[in-house]
Amino acid sequence: xxGFVGVLLFHQSLKTVIPMAESRLGHPHLGLGVGLRSxxxxxxxxxxxxVDWFEIISENYMDSGGRPRYVLEQIANRYxxxxxxxxxxxxxxxxxxxxxxxxxxxxxxxxxxxWISDHxxxxxxxxxxxxxLLPIPLNEESxxxxxxxxxxxxxxxxxxxxLENPSSYVTFADSTMEEWEFISHxxxxxxxxxxxxxxxxxxxxxxxxxDAEHYIRSIPWDRVVQFHLAGHTNCRTHLIDTHDxxxxxxxxxxxxxxxxxxxxxxxxxxxxxxxxxxxVLHAEVLKAQKYIDGxxxxxxxxxxxxxxxxxxxxxxxxxxxxxSVEAE
Numbered sequence: 001x002x003g004f005v006g007v008l009l010f011h012q013s014l015k016t017v018i019p020m021a022e023s024r025l026g027h028p029h030l031g032l033g034v035g036l037r038s039x040x041x042x043x044x045x046x047x048x049x050x051v052d053w054f055e056i057i058s059e060n061y062m063d064s065g066g067r068p069r070y071v072l073e074q075i076a077n078r079y080x081x082x083x084x085x086x087x088x089x090x091x092x093x094x095x096x097x098x099x100x101x102x103x104x105x106x107x108x109x110x111x112x113x114x115w116i117s118d119h120x121x122x123x124x125x126x127x128x129x130x131x132x133l134l135p136i137p138l139n140e141e142s143x144x145x146x147x148x149x150x151x152x153x154x155x156x157x158x159x160x161x162x163l164e165n166p167s168s169y170v171t172f173a174d175s176t177m178e179e180w181e182f183i184s185h186x187x188x189x190x191x192x193x194x195x196x197x198x199x200x201x202x203x204x205x206x207x208x209x210x211d212a213e214h215y216i217r218s219i220p221w222d223r224v225v226q227f228h229l230a231g232h233t234n235c236r237t238h239l240i241d242t243h244d245x246x247x248x249x250x251x252x253x254x255x256x257x258x259x260x261x262x263x264x265x266x267x268x269x270x271x272x273x274x275x276x277x278x279x280v281l282h283a284e285v286l287k288a289q290k291y292i293d294g295x296x297x298x299x300x301x302x303x304x305x306x307x308x309x310x311x312x313x314x315x316x317x318x319x320x321x322x323x324s325v326e327a328e
Contacts, residue, residue: 030266053080076111088118091136117162138175162193167200167241197228230270244273
């Protein structure tokens with residue numbers, strides 16, 4: 001079998017003669033998908049809805065058996081599956097968890113995962129998982145640390161990794177570059193793919209007062225293989241990425257721009273709190289096509305009033321508002 005490095009070199013040799021769609025790490029355009037959540041198991045098995053693909057939270061299935069694993073394998077027999085992790089902790093100073101990577105790789109083989117993704121963040125230290133997607137300082141030292149770890153993970157998984165920009169609530173005094181610069185350098189140096197979470201860009205732009213459109217235009221769009229869309233909670237002084245409602249117009253506006261720049265890639269709607277019936281969820285992601293083809297106008301009005309998150313949420317990390325602590 002040709003190793004990941006060999007595949008990478010072969011791929012690079014073809015870049016000048018293959019179409020742009022094929023240069024995105026070989027990942028197909030899957031269409032419009034939704035996150036697979038346990039609240040919808042029965043509906044999906046009974047009705048086999050006309051959704052293009054599903055994204056799973058990797059950790060919910062890596063060690064599970066019984067009904068969750070049975071349902072996943074049934075769905076994987078009919079629909080494309082993408083794996084989205086929340087515990088890789090690529091930015092942590094802890095050693096990479098090889099047992100975790102082995103389980104990730106094994107699950108990907110079982111469900112024929114189209115790709116494996118996670119976040120540009122850290123989730124724990126000293127062997128403890130905090131179950132939050134924590135931001136990392138954006139400087140050259142942390143960049144090279146992250147690059148080294150991405151390369152190790154890609155070699156172990158024998159496939160390119162796809163990494164998502166997280167939402168964030170603090171910045172670091174020792175950051176020396178913007179997030180879009182950090183992500184661009186990271187992708188260039190590792191040849192990894194990017195999962196552009198458009199809602200996260202918007203949330204962070206409000207929290208940190210930067211231009212979200214400039215962010216979208218500044219990343220290497222030929223590295224983007226997937227979009228995320230979601231709702232969020234407006235706390236008036238800041239936004240929190242709660243995945244608990246419909247996508248708002250300013251996020252749709254950014255999505256339309258991102259679609260134009262990439263030429264279109266797989267789009268996924270996340271909805272993890274106040275989870276609605278499946279037809280409502282599916283209808284929300286189908287709005288993407290209307291924004292793409294221009295049949296749905298975009299109102300760039302202000303963010304709607306805040307809404308309270310519901311306890312009816314899936315077992316995924318819930319972003320928190322982090323307090324920064326600077327060492328003396």
